[in-house]
Amino acid sequence: MLKITQRYLAVNFIAPFTMSLFFFVAFLLTFQLFRIIKIVISKGVEWTLVFELMGHIAISFIPMAVPLSCLFATIYTLNKLSEDSEIVAMRSFGLTKSKLFLPFLISALFIGACVYSLNNKVIPASKTQFKNTIVILTSRGVLTDIKEGQFFTEVAGVTLFADTVIDKGRKMYNVFIQQEGKGNLLEQVVTAKEGALIKMRNDEWSVPSVRLHLTNGTIVKRFKDSEKNLEKILFKEYDFPLASGGAVNNFVTKDGMRTNSELRKEIEAATKRAKEQKLSKRDTEVSMSKTKLELWSRINTPIQCIVFVLVGFALGIKHGRGKSKNTSGRALAVLLSYYTIFFLGVSLARKGIVPAYVVVFTPTILAAIVGGYFYKKLDWAS
Structure with a gap:
């Protein structure tokens, strides 16, 4: 059983995590919102359908937003507790780093399990429904907007x-x-x-x-x-x-609409086809790169939640009132480095140069090393 102080830390983590999750999902949603509204207005459909489409996209953004929310929620929670000297009080009656970290770790494990479960069936089903609705809407335009003697350019x-x-x-x-x-x-x-x-x-x-x-x-x-x-x-x-629909329709890929088991079957089928066609190892990796990236990313997301909570814990605790450190700047540097390495790796994976699992797990492992370093360096005696 968690002690009262550890339950107190977990409860303090919930509110900023929820707010961060809402913020990041809403932020990512804005990039697709204008395109959806353009389609809906041009096709003259009800506004209730807009909210349905927004809901489907918001669900699909959860795996991307959750790790970021874990990081910033952990930093915010510990910053606030440090400024109020609550961390000092907890340390004074013998709580160790590991005991303070335990409620955040349990929260990260629970969140990671939920995201993995959503990624398996709920999110693929939501993406399928989203694409279904978009195609139905845009097909109306294809049937009615093509005029004789005029150029039709609605299709990207x-x-x-x-x-x-x-x-x-x-x-x-x-x-x-x-x-x-x-x-x-x-x-x-x-x-x-x-x-x-x-x-x-x-x-x-x-x-x-x-x-x-x-x-x-x-x-x-x-x-x-x-x-x-x-x-x-x-x-x-x-x-x-x-x-038609432009980039909105390209937002959902076939791999994103598959469950984890379906992705594995697709990889097995692609491997078999590559052997039959006697493709080189590099060509085989290119043909399966998107599918493998999708599968390994789903496996990596729960691990990413745990690693980001570790980084947030190591950076979030301050040394006391008046002794602050630029935790936001350090966290931003970690994030920029993480996603720079990741997107660089994705481009290499799609060319067949680097295996997909290396691309997905390398930045997570590096972030774990950084988090472990700052965790070990955390001065608990002063």
Whole structure:
């Protein structure tokens, strides 16, 4: 059983953690909010749907916001208790560092377990529902906003033009599509005599998709490579995917919509495909990098909560009234270093240079070393 002082520390941690979590989720939410409102206003839907979409996104931001909340809540709690000399009083009747740290550690373990549980099923289900709703909303625009003789640019990176449009875009003639390329592909131009918008539903995700079924046309691809700068393909039938909404739709990936067990199965299937295709080790890592990053990040988040609480504890305790240290500055330096190493590693992992688990766990291990150093250095005798 925790002593009264330890329960007191845990209770003092709850309020700043809750407020920090709300702040970070709201902060991250603002980056998507304007895009969602733009879609909702342009499609003329009810505002209740806006709050539903915001709720789905807010849930998906929890794994990112929780570790940050653990760090700043721990620092704030210990700063306040130190300034009020409550830490000194606790030390005076024999509480050791480990006993003071115990309630924060238990809180971090509980929070980490909750986040891991949410990451397994709740968040993937929420992301699936979010993408489902966005596609339904934007598909309305695809069906009604395509006008004959006018350029349609609602789909990110795609320009569509048709000489004749019948039945609100469900049938088109003399279709022209220009799509921005990625990587070595500069652009892709598709022309067809006829086109028809069709809705499809992915059985795995239950997410609708809109495709433009084209007949009797050509595909011209332009590459950066000077040896093969053009490629022309003739087709009788071709399905061109359409999904408006821009970056909002790209916010949710297929890997983010999978449960942990589904991610593991996908990795096993990708490994099997790589062996059958006799891909190199680096190409194999590239093909599975996003899926592995998603899986290892979910495993790392609970550990990250514990490590950030350790860092916050080591930096949060002051030496007494009037003897302060720049805990916020140090915490910010730790965070900047952590995410700089992480995002640099992500770029390397996607190129197949570094394994995904190394990328995910390296900054956490380094943060744990920093937290352990300051914890050991904490002068408990003075």
